[in-house]
Every structure is written in C-alpha cells, then in structure tokens.
Amino acid sequence: MQDVWPTVRSERLALIADLEGLTAEQWATPSLCSGWTVHDVLAHIVATAKTSRLGFVRQFARARFDFDRFTANGVERERADTPAETLDRLRAALDRTVTPPAPLDSRLVEMIVHGEDIRRPLGITREYPADAVADALRLQIRTTAGFGGGKELVAGLTLVADDAEFTAGSGPQVRGPLLSLLLIASARGIAAADLHGDGLDTLRQRLGSGVA
Incomplete structure (x- = not known):
C-alpha cells in the first residue's frame, strides 16, 4: 500500500x-x-x-x-x-x-x-491524483454502506473509468470519469449526471430506494 x-x-x-x-x-x-x-x-x-x-x-x-x-x-x-x-x-x-x-x-x-x-x-473544481482516486474507489466498493461505503450500491455492476485505466466489478456497466465513479460509490447521487452505461438505471434505482 x-x-x-x-x-x-x-x-x-x-x-x-x-x-x-x-x-x-x-x-x-x-x-x-x-x-x-x-x-x-x-x-x-x-x-x-x-x-x-x-x-x-x-x-x-x-x-x-x-x-x-x-x-x-x-x-x-x-x-x-x-x-x-x-x-x-x-x-x-x-x-x-x-x-x-x-x-x-x-x-x-x-x-x-x-x-x-x-x-x-x-462551483470549485480540482484535479485530484488519479492513483489516489482509484485507491479510494477500490476501498469504497468493498466497504458496506454502514461504514460509509458503496458495496451494496454497486453490487453486480461493473465500474469503468473513461479517463483512467480502472475497471472493477462484474455485470452491466456504469461508465464515466473516475472521480464521479468514486462519488457515486459514496452515495453522492449528483454524480449520476456524469455517468452512462447499461447499469446506470439500476444504480439510480438503488440510490432512490436508499440502498446506500
């Protein structure tokens, strides 16, 4: 590490x-x-x-x-x-x-x-180190919602970054910027607007139902 x-x-x-x-x-x-x-x-x-x-x-x-x-x-x-x-x-x-x-x-x-x-x-933007964002995302997708993660939220979905070499999970894809994938795995629904893919509707439904 x-x-x-x-x-x-x-x-x-x-x-x-x-x-x-x-x-x-x-x-x-x-x-x-x-x-x-x-x-x-x-x-x-x-x-x-x-x-x-x-x-x-x-x-x-x-x-x-x-x-x-x-x-x-x-x-x-x-x-x-x-x-x-x-x-x-x-x-x-x-x-x-x-x-x-x-x-x-x-x-x-x-x-x-x-x-x-x-x-x-x-309305402030920042470019974070990609390696740090990826490491944070890996942690979030294996951490349960009870501890602030998104394990249940992204279960059965594949997260793919469009701007970095990052793929995790299996199933329908949710694609987008690496930072937005981290935010969505942290239950920040605002990031869904940055994402696309055949798994996005499932992700939106889970967010709306309070899975995370």
Missing part, C-alpha cells in the same frame, strides 16, 4: 487554498452532505484529522456507540465561532498522521469525497 499521508497533506493544503476568502454566504452553502453546510463539512474534516484510534474509542463511547451522534459531536467540537477559525484548525492539523480505526485509504476517501462535498456546491 502506498503512503497516503503526503497525498492527504497536499489535499489539506489545496482545500485550505480553495476556501480562503469565501464569503459568509458561501460558508453557509448546503454541502453534498445532507443537513451540513460547507462550514460543517470543514469542521468534520478537522475532527477526523485530529482523531486517533484511541481517541475514536473514547469519543465513540461518549456518543453511546451511536455513529451519527459521534460524527455530530465531532462537528460541534471543531466548528469554531467563525469559519476562519475552523480553517486555522485545519492548518494546525496539516501534518497530523493519526487515523481512526479504519484502512489508511479511508484518509483518501475523507479528503477527496468531502473535498467534493464542499467544492461542487461552490
């Missing part, structure tokens, strides 16, 4: 650069994460960047082993009074290499998928 931390650091830096100078209205923009603003997603990224394996166990216990409560607590903890302060907290965590108890490639999912949760509603 590649060392993910240089990529994670570069993605943290890129996100900081993209968010500097946002207006108050932009910070309040709804993200791709239901119920969360752009500022909320940033706070979640900070919380995860600061959470070690031991810290996760402690915080999860405090949340009474409720993952949604655990996540909400992290956002509340790291969402400062102003977005600028929250952004400073990400700067302070720039070089941190701790992780919750999850595969290291989940750190790539965190920065790329949540990066898009923020960027797409703001």
Whole structure:
C-alpha cells in the first residue's frame, strides 16, 4: 500500500487554498452532505484529522456507540465561532498522521469525497491524483454502506473509468470519469449526471430506494 499521508497533506493544503476568502454566504452553502453546510463539512474534516484510534474509542463511547451522534459531536467540537477559525484548525492539523480505526485509504476517501462535498456546491473544481482516486474507489466498493461505503450500491455492476485505466466489478456497466465513479460509490447521487452505461438505471434505482 502506498503512503497516503503526503497525498492527504497536499489535499489539506489545496482545500485550505480553495476556501480562503469565501464569503459568509458561501460558508453557509448546503454541502453534498445532507443537513451540513460547507462550514460543517470543514469542521468534520478537522475532527477526523485530529482523531486517533484511541481517541475514536473514547469519543465513540461518549456518543453511546451511536455513529451519527459521534460524527455530530465531532462537528460541534471543531466548528469554531467563525469559519476562519475552523480553517486555522485545519492548518494546525496539516501534518497530523493519526487515523481512526479504519484502512489508511479511508484518509483518501475523507479528503477527496468531502473535498467534493464542499467544492461542487461552490462551483470549485480540482484535479485530484488519479492513483489516489482509484485507491479510494477500490476501498469504497468493498466497504458496506454502514461504514460509509458503496458495496451494496454497486453490487453486480461493473465500474469503468473513461479517463483512467480502472475497471472493477462484474455485470452491466456504469461508465464515466473516475472521480464521479468514486462519488457515486459514496452515495453522492449528483454524480449520476456524469455517468452512462447499461447499469446506470439500476444504480439510480438503488440510490432512490436508499440502498446506500
């Protein structure tokens, strides 16, 4: 497995650069994460960047082993009074290499998928390293929905990237940009507009029925 931390650091830096100078209205923009603003997603990224394996166990216990409560607590903890302060907290965590108890490639999912949760509603584009997107996608398609993945969503389908050498799965094809395949495997339905293939209708149905 590649060392993910240089990529994670570069993605943290890129996100900081993209968010500097946002207006108050932009910070309040709804993200791709239901119920969360752009500022909320940033706070979640900070919380995860600061959470070690031991810290996760402690915080999860405090949340009474409720993952949604655990996540909400992290956002509340790291969402400062102003977005600028929250952004400073990400700067302070720039070089941190701790992780919750999850595969290291989940750190790539965190920065790329949540990066898009923020960027797409703001109309900001970024070209991510293709190898990192591919590794994140491989993790998502073998991770169950209960842990934030898309295993059930893409079961029985073949994902094919039109812009990279990536093919995974078997069955009817869903084709499109590698990044959009990662987003759809992370249950971001907005990415379906970028995709095509004879498996797309099945994927849309699953998204609509809440499979992921």
